Amino acid sequence: MGPGPSDVSPRVLNAMARPTLGHLDPVFIDLMDEIKGLLQYALQTKNALTMPVSAPGSAGMEACFVNLVEPGDKVVVCINGIFGQRMVENVTRCGGQAIKVEDPWGQQTSLQKVKDTLKAHPDTKLLAFVHAETSTGVRNDAASLCALARQYKCLSVVDAVTSLGGIEVDVDGWGVDAIYSGSQKCLSCVPGLSPVSFSPAAVAVIQQRKTPVQSWFLDMNLIVGYWGESGKRAYHHTAPVNSLYALHESLLMLREEGLENAWQRHQRGHEKLYNGLDALGIEFAVAKEFRLPQLNSVFIPEGVDDAKARRLLLESFNLEIGAGLGELAGKVWRIGLMGHACKDRNIDHCVASVAKVIR
Amino acid sequence: MGPGPSDVSPRVLNAMARPTLGHLDPVFIDLMDEIKGLLQYALQTKNALTMPVSAPGSAGMEACFVNLVEPGDKVVVCINGIFGQRMVENVTRCGGQAIKVEDPWGQQTSLQKVKDTLKAHPDTKLLAFVHAETSTGVRNDAASLCALARQYKCLSVVDAVTSLGGIEVDVDGWGVDAIYSGSQKCLSCVPGLSPVSFSPAAVAVIQQRKTPVQSWFLDMNLIVGYWGESGKRAYHHTAPVNSLYALHESLLMLREEGLENAWQRHQRGHEKLYNGLDALGIEFAVAKEFRLPQLNSVFIPEGVDDAKARRLLLESFNLEIGAGLGELAGKVWRIGLMGHACKDRNIDHCVASVAKVIR
Structure with a gap:
């Protein structure tokens, strides 16, 4: 009963212990399609680019920033705990300019401050915030923050590591552009995977980058060749097959419960x-x-x-x-x-x- | 019987299905220490910085390059298959200058060409090569290539994804400076982890960087706070606990066999x-x-x-x-x-x- 990894159901552990299939085996590819569908359900989205990154939530965060940020880009980052600070680290390491909106730990991010900041920086590319701050236990107002991003013509990036499965996450309803979560919190899957989803607008930004994504491993332009449309799957990296069995089972359990x-x-x-x-x-x-x-x-x-x-x-x-x-x-x-x-x-x-x- | 993931022993699958411990649980930290020791055995090294990266081999490759390469650094990369090409991609995305030594697919890397190239580029920082080219089935002459790196005063970076556990890998004997492998080839563990090891010389280079490592997730200066000396473990990211149970068991099996x-x-x-x-x-x-x-x-x-x-x-x-x-x-x-x-x-x-x- 710590901040994660949470207890994993025996059903999920048993699923994970099934024999390892090849990462291009047709049966495994069917399973990948099911995982995508189940993640779309969990995230309440129709985004085609919805899939698990083959590494923990911290890598999911990095996947969002390395794909969306180019050197010189302005990113407004809301900080009211440790994971907002980690977002700043990510933005900076991508060569982006992080503009911080800081609130005390244990408080919500102030919508007024975010609004003022976006007004002061009309060339902001992304608004990034943590939906559920694992370091404090605060829920930020994701719907309102995404609405502000739309109003000020920037893309929203949402950390849903601790929220997904525990409280409402409505990617299409809120108009989220990029979101990452973790397998090991309210999904109660084993740690090591990070579901992500990108809106069509975010995908367009990624496809039209002027510079290459600095991470080869996390480059969505390449990963989409493996996780993209069925029937066209090509090798990018070797997927963590057994952990994906576990994620599939935990998402099935979520859908069964509703x-x-x-x-x-x-x-x-x-x-x-x-x-x-x-x-x-x-x-x-x-x-x-x-x-x-x-x-x-x-x-x-x-x-x-x-x-x-x-x-x-x-x-x-x-x-x-x-x-x-x-x-x-x-x-x-x-x-x-x-x-x-x-x-x-x-x-x-x-x-x-x-x-x-x-x- | 493909190029990996290989068949996983039921013993390893059973180990993986044990209940998920917290990533800072004292019992789990003991297991981490054992994994480090077992990896040192498998890699034949005393390197203190020997641990599994929490993601597949492709991320292990990236971990080596993002930590060792700074913008402008020269890296001689030996290419005789797909994974040498991937190394070039990594170097370039780190802002490094990749100098290619190309040989036909299915042939070994030519030692003479490497020697000539190192002679022509005396300011080379790294010599990178693939020990066992999974795309062709060729073994490169790791001992001689590492000796050339030493002779020309650069660090060696070795891809041992497919070699480790299947043929000799002698990190200390050869004087390897940075090496990465995969869990899912001859170790017969589930896919999703990448053992890495860095020599003291490589660690010094990482600690003395002028620019931050571009990846937060793969920054060894931070990861060492979690995987470093026992008793001082601090949270960096949530480790893939169950996959590490599997790695521990597969390494135990390797040590039992010898x-x-x-x-x-x-x-x-x-x-x-x-x-x-x-x-x-x-x-x-x-x-x-x-x-x-x-x-x-x-x-x-x-x-x-x-x-x-x-x-x-x-x-x-x-x-x-x-x-x-x-x-x-x-x-x-x-x-x-x-x-x-x-x-x-x-x-x-x-x-x-x-x-x-x-x-």
């Missing part, structure tokens, strides 16, 4: 956790109206030794929770309720165990 | 395959003295339809072999004898099946 049901299960789980921890006098670090159900930042009670308490939870209660990151290190714990792990039994065990270690 | 025994098994398998195919009148595309045992390129017999024959092998004989790549497309088949797949039963089945489809 997106809305999955979101409601996370919300119910969060409320149950809140009630349990509140009764222990533990305070949440994020205001209710933009609190993520799947990532709960709570203040470490006064007098409790952070590392010692987490070690005790792990060793005596078989329970992993996350430490604070960056500014919040030593101040908060991060309790994940992600995917398969978000169930009553776990929440009861968590509250009961935390009650014992903070005594 | 490096020399594994090389001999591949050589014996190759000779058996050669004898079987030779008796069918099938000719090998690569001369005996630099033929790889684990990747056998054979000419498609005259009058045989390439795609139809391979489809028949797959559908009626449950056997995958590889198509030719690049210049050799439509001319050769590539038959892999890699790791777990290199055993008598498979070779007998392969020869008997090929005999039937070429009739």
